Each structure stands twice: as C-alpha cells, then as structure tokens.
Amino acid sequence: MPDSVNRTVSVNRVDGRLKVTGGARYAADQPVAAVAHGYLVLSTVARGTIRSMDVSAAERAPGVLAVFTPFRALELRGSGNPFSVGHSWLPLQNTEVHYHGQAIGVVIAETFEQARDAAALVRTGYDVRPPAASLPGGIPDATDPGPIMGEPAKLEFLAEGVESIDAALAASEVTVTGRYTQPMKHHTAMEPHSAVAQWQGDQLTLYCGTQSATLTVGTMAAALGVAPTQVRVVSPHVGGGFGNKVATWAHPLLAAAAARVLGRPVKIVLSREQTFTITGNRSAVDQTVTLGARRDGTLVAIKHGAYATQSASGGIFESPGHTTSRYLYRSENIHLDQRIVTLDIPPPTVMRAPGQESGSFGLETALDELAIKLGVDPVELRLRNNATIFPGRNVPWSSKHLDECYRVGAERFGWHRRNPAPRSTVDGDWLVGTGMASANYPGERFAASARIRVRADGTVSVDSATADLGTGMWTVLAVLGSESLGLPIDRIRPDLGESTLAANVGAFASAATASTGPAVAAAAEAAIAELIRVAVTHQDSPLYGVPTGDVGYDHGQLVAPGRRIGFAALLDALGLDVVEATGNAGPGPEHGRYAFTSFGAHFCEVRVNRWTGEPRLSRITTVIDAGAIINQKTARSQIVGGVIFGIGQALLEGAHLEPATGRIANPNLADYLLPVNADVPPVDVHFLNHPDTLFSPQGARGIGEVGTVGVAAAIGNAVHHATGRRIRDLPITLDKLL
Ligand code: MOS
Numbered sequence: 001m002p003d004s005v006n007r008t009v010s011v012n013r014v015d016g017r018l019k020v021t022g023g024a025r026y027a028a029d030q031p032v033a034a035v036a037h038g039y040l041v042l043s044t045v046a047r048g049t050i051r052s053m054d055v056s057a058a059e060r061a062p063g064v065l066a067v068f069t070p071f072r073a074l075e076l077r078g079s080g081n082p083f084s085v086g087h088s089w090l091p092l093q094n095t096e097v098h099y100h101g102q103a104i105g106v107v108i109a110e111t112f113e114q115a116r117d118a119a120a121l122v123r124t125g126y127d128v129r130p131p132a133a134s135l136p137g138g139i140p141d142a143t144d145p146g147p148i149m150g151e152p153a154k155l156e157f158l159a160e161g162v163e164s165i166d167a168a169l170a171a172s173e174v175t176v177t178g179r180y181t182q183p184m185k186h187h188t189a190m191e192p193h194s195a196v197a198q199w200q201g202d203q204l205t206l207y208c209g210t211q212s213a214t215l216t217v218g219t220m221a222a223a224l225g226v227a228p229t230q231v232r233v234v235s236p237h238v239g240g241g242f243g244n245k246v247a248t249w250a251h252p253l254l255a256a257a258a259a260r261v262l263g264r265p266v267k268i269v270l271s272r273e274q275t276f277t278i279t280g281n282r283s284a285v286d287q288t289v290t291l292g293a294r295r296d297g298t299l300v301a302i303k304h305g306a307y308a309t310q311s312a313s314g315g316i317f318e319s320p321g322h323t324t325s326r327y328l329y330r331s332e333n334i335h336l337d338q339r340i341v342t343l344d345i346p347p348p349t350v351m352r353a354p355g356q357e358s359g360s361f362g363l364e365t366a367l368d369e370l371a372i373k374l375g376v377d378p379v380e381l382r383l384r385n386n387a388t389i390f391p392g393r394n395v396p397w398s399s400k401h402l403d404e405c406y407r408v409g410a411e412r413f414g415w416h417r418r419n420p421a422p423r424s425t426v427d428g429d430w431l432v433g434t435g436m437a438s439a440n441y442p443g444e445r446f447a448a449s450a451r452i453r454v455r456a457d458g459t460v461s462v463d464s465a466t467a468d469l470g471t472g473m474w475t476v477l478a479v480l481g482s483e484s485l486g487l488p489i490d491r492i493r494p495d496l497g498e499s500t501l502a503a504n505v506g507a508f509a510s511a512a513t514a515s516t517g518p519a520v521a522a523a524a525e526a527a528i529a530e531l532i533r534v535a536v537t538h539q540d541s542p543l544y545g546v547p548t549g550d551v552g553y554d555h556g557q558l559v560a561p562g563r564r565i566g567f568a569a570l571l572d573a574l575g576l577d578v579v580e581a582t583g584n585a586g587p588g589p590e591h592g593r594y595a596f597t598s599f600g601a602h603f604c605e606v607r608v609n610r611w612t613g614e615p616r617l618s619r620i621t622t623v624i625d626a627g628a629i630i631n632q633k634t635a636r637s638q639i640v641g642g643v644i645f646g647i648g649q650a651l652l653e654g655a656h657l658e659p660a661t662g663r664i665a666n667p668n669l670a671d672y673l674l675p676v677n678a679d680v681p682p683v684d685v686h687f688l689n690h691p692d693t694l695f696s697p698q699g700a701r702g703i704g705e706v707g708t709v710g711v712a713a714a715i716g717n718a719v720h721h722a723t724g725r726r727i728r729d730l731p732i733t734l735d736k737l738l
Helices: 018-019 056-060 112-119 133-140 165-170 215-222 250-262 274-280 355-372 378-384 402-415 473-485 512-536 568-575 632-651 710-725
Strands: 036-041 048-054 066-067 103-108 122-126 154-157 174-182 196-202 203-208 231-234 266-269 285-293 299-312 333-343 432-443 447-454 458-463 491-494 551-552 557-560 561-564 580-585 598-611 615-625 683-687
Touching: 036 112, 036 154, 036 250, 036 274, 036 491, 048 103, 056 112, 066 112, 066 250, 103 112, 103 250, 133 285, 133 299, 133 333, 165 285, 165 299, 165 333, 174 355, 196 250, 203 215, 203 250, 203 432, 215 231, 215 250, 250 266, 285 355, 299 355, 299 447, 355 378, 355 432, 355 632, 355 710, 378 402, 378 432, 402 432, 402 598, 402 615, 432 615, 432 710, 447 512, 447 568, 458 473, 458 512, 473 491, 473 512, 473 632, 512 551, 512 557, 512 568, 512 580, 557 568, 561 568, 598 710, 615 632, 615 710, 632 710
Parallel strands: 036 266, 203 231, 299 333, 458 491, 615 683
Antiparallel strands: 036 103, 048 122, 066 103, 154 333, 174 285, 196 203, 196 266, 285 299, 432 598, 447 458, 447 580, 551 557, 557 561, 598 615
C-alpha cells in the first residue's frame, strides 16, 4: 500500500454494470431447479398461547406440499447465541406467542401465490394475554440490562471529592436538561429478506442475503444439528442491510428445515410487511441529558440516562449514552444510566450506528441548548470541550481530528455568516435556520483473512468471506488488490459473499474495509513471496537458482539483476495455472494503548414553512475524519447514505406500535415514511483523509455508520434556529411545528 496521505483513488463500482443491468443475483434471484415456495403464517395477537391451528383447508389448497406449525414442527435446536439468532428462541418449537407478527407456521407449495393463498386459510385459536407494548407505560418497570459492551449499565466517572453527578450538576454555573424521545424504527432495506435452501445429500447450500456468511453458517449448523462444514452460505449481493442482515431470522431456518423434510429446495421470500416483525428493529428511546458547565462553556458534568425498548424475546437494544456521552467530550464528571423496558414486541437488533444514532440526538441537541444559554457559538462550545484522552481508560486517541472537522466544515458551509438569533432569517414563506452537530463511531477492526491467486492469464483473484451490502466492498476489494500488487484494477478479480472464501467474520460495525484491507496486504506479500519461491526453485524458470534475496517484485514483474519477467509469462513458462497464498491480519498490541474512533461534523440549513410548518433540509455539509479513504467514490456514497438515514430519523421515520395490541400499524413503505429524492438536498461530503497508522497499516477506519450520527441533532438544531421551537421528540413533523 502506497503512502496514504492525500489519497485520491476514486473508481466506479466494479459491480455497477451487473447491478444496473439486472445481472446481480440477490438471494431470491438464484435459479434453483424444482424449488418449492414457503410462505410464513404470522401471529395475529402479541402475547398468549396457541390453542389450536386448523390447517385442513390450507393443506387441501392447490399446490400445497406441507403445512408446518408448532403442532407439526420442523426440528430445530437451540444455538444459544442471541447475536446470531435474532431472538432467544427458534421458530415453531412451541406454542408461545411473544409478539404480533411472529412466525407461527409455514406453508410450502409449488408456487409463491399458492403458498400465500393457503397461508391465509390457516385458522388459529389463541389463549390471549394482554401485551405490554408501550415504552412510556413500561418505564416504571424498567430494568438494568447488565453490562453494555463490557461496562456496567450504570457507569460513572467522578472527579476527586465529587460525591455524585447531581452534586456536580448542582455546583455547575450553568445547567441545561432535556428529555429526548424517538420511536421504534425499521431498517427497510430495498431487498426484502429471503432465503433459498437446497440440500444435496447432507450438504446445505443456503442463498440468503447476509452481512455475515460466517455467522450464518454457525447459526444454521447449530440449529439444524449438522457440522459447519455441511453448510455453505452464498450471498454475493445484498440489497441493503443496515445491521438487519447480521442475525439469522426465522426464514432461513424454516426454509432449510422444510427443505430437509420435503427433499426439495425451498425458497421463502418475506413480504415487506413481514420484514417489519420477522426481522429486527431499532429500539424506541426515551433519554434525558443534563449538562453542567462553567460560564466559559467548559463542561463539568454530563448526565445521560436512557430507556430503550427491548423485546421479551431478547435482541440488541439501543444504548444512547454508552456510545456517545461516554467519551465524546471532555468532562470531569460523566454519569450514564441505561435501562431497558421489556415489551411484547419484535426483537430489536443492531441498526446503523446502534446507540450513537439516538444518543447523538440527545447529547448534540442538549449541547445546542447549552450553547444558546451561554451565548457561545455551538462550534466554539464543542472546540472548548474537545477530548484528547478517552475517559476512564486514560488512553489517547490514535488519530483524532475532530477540531479540524469543525473548522473545515464551518468554512465550507459558511457558518460564520450566521446570525445566532433564532428566527432571524426569513425567505418569503420560509423560515431559514442553520444547525450543526458532531458525529462519532468507534474504529473497529476484526481478524480476517484474504486469499490471492495469481493466474497465468495475467489476472489476480482476491477473495475474502466479507459482504457487500451496497457498501462498495466489491470495489474496495479490487482497489486493495490493485494497490497491494501494483496492478491495474481491471486485472483484479475480487470475490466475496460466500462462506467458503478466506475466513472473514463479515461486514458490520463499519469494520469490513478496516478488517479486510490489512488481510489483502498480507496475502499480497505472501503471494509475492510464493511467486519468488516458485521462480527460483523451478528448473524451467528464467530465475532458477537466483538467491531469493536478489529477486524483487515490481508491478506484476519479478526482477533480478539483469532479468525481469511478468508473472503471467513466468507461470506460462512453468506450465502453472495459478500461484496462491493466504494472508491473515488482525489488531495488534497497540490496540490496547489507544482509543480508535471515527469523527465528523455536520452543518446544515433547514427551511420551515411559516404557514404549514413543513420542515425541509435545504443543504448539508459533512466533514469526516475516518482515517485514510480507500476509494473516494464509494466512500462518499457511504456518507451520503448515512446522511439520508439521518434525514429519515430527523423528519420522517417511526413505527407506530399500537399499545393495546402490540401491532405495528404502518408496516409498509407507504405509511412508514422514508426520505425520497425530493427530501434529499445536495450533500457536500469532505474527508480529512489523515491515515490512522496506529489502527492499521493502511490507516482506514470505518465509514459505514459515522455519517448518520448527529444528523438528526443538526437538523433539529437548525429547526430551532429557524423557528425558535425546540422539538425534542422525533421525527420532527409539521404538526409539532404549528
Ligand atoms: Mo452495523 S448496525 O454493525 O451493520
């Protein structure tokens, strides 16, 4: 990898043509002969016991092959890993109903339509118990969830002699406090979840859009009672995941179990509505942030308490304070208290910037409220509280340029022209305001492998079992291969999205490039060493007998004094098709001595209609400090996508959970509002591009999630600046501004 300072690599997606021409095969597109179709039967109550299921009409319906229910169950075993199985139980193994829209049966038929129609004929009787489905209603019974990322849910750092956070707040010259709420949300990936399961003997091939073929293999093998070597997961293209395609949900488990019983491949495609309950969500959050500061803006106390919804079936809940206030600013006193409200609702799971998304709305809005109270510019307030040491761990950041994000962002946006007075700018019918907020997301890196195959035809295959969920990983893998071997990108054949490729835990925690990149570099080094070994030991080689130390590698050629041969010519001369090597890389000892975080700053302008209250984002500048950027073009897309995600959080998105029934009232893309093109103004993205070489040799931290963090606060702060109205409940819809 060349010196990464001021990297300017910007290449098109290598899979772009395949995608826009419809050639990219998503799980449900995979042609599998004689496939039967499954359709899930969902519970219509949120809590209770299934008394009876009359499947006789369904079984007699045209084309139906089988109807499986808890009374005619498919055998699945517990895997005991709630991160791999989306919830704490396996589907159809008993008659308990844990939430509205739970899988309680599956109909298998010759066609999708036959399965769907027959599923509607199943008659289910329940012993119903009243569900708990309201976050406010459950707060009195909120509980301590136990450790969060290895730290207590109630976590406190107090300066010496300070008795409590409340004492620190009481002694503060200025305080602000705000309660910030947001509804449950859904990932709503463009590609609905699906799975196609095909057994050949005792070998299962599962086509299933996943962020982790590796974790899916483990979960499927455990649940089906087979060895991991008997399961192959194929997922070359994933139409969006946002965290919801990390866990394994009911549909691949049921497809594989039914296929095994029926001796036929089975495909299950979830309807859009089914994705809202069969797969995960983001917890609803009710958080209170209290800040104490000196008159000059120095923070002395941060108190961040949060309630997040959790499902009685388990899942991964939102941890707002632990992911933001935990370390984002310097403060002598920091107090976090995370609690969960356990409800009869579908399980939450990780969703793009899990924790930071909600936490930044609370913290970054509270900071805006503090800036106003102090009469200090919001950028200046953040600069004054810039942290250099990770609180409680006493380690510095490996590479932190958040202050530069503020300065560059303010400059690009024209922040200094701002009149700080709320409601000071009117343009015709529109009140115009500007706002800003910080972004943060941990720099994660996992051990990973990559395999390189140097071929006689002059191409090089680079493979690793990671995933491309629209993130650009196909392209990044090609760029990494190209740079590691000094070859043009069109000679690199990347491969990913299959469990049998070089070991890689997959694409989540914004860690795919950071984990895979060093593995590719290691594989390239190993492949070059192997090429040299072959070249000097093979009798037909023009380099035969040359001391290894005298042979170098230069852009695809082996070089020795007076001699130079390209690898294709070499392999050709030796009659070899391929020379291959695998490289492994993971975090080193320096990872214990530093904190790794990606940072950013958003500056945005909002226009609110004076008469209708309609809020519109009119422009936004986002500056990101994520280390070296491997490919500008796909990286920019990641940040733009994160910003759009944040527009949804700020202005549009929310599941409407009926408290009495536990039913989601808007499980479709007509009623669950998402940003569309008309909601998205030009997004000005700038990367600082400072390589974080303590993090990895390439210095690239993650970019998949950081871009969404803080967007909702920036927009809300701009809405306040435009209107003088502080909306602390998301989404900020026009009714709240009238
Ligand atoms: Mo991410 S929410 O870890 O896919």
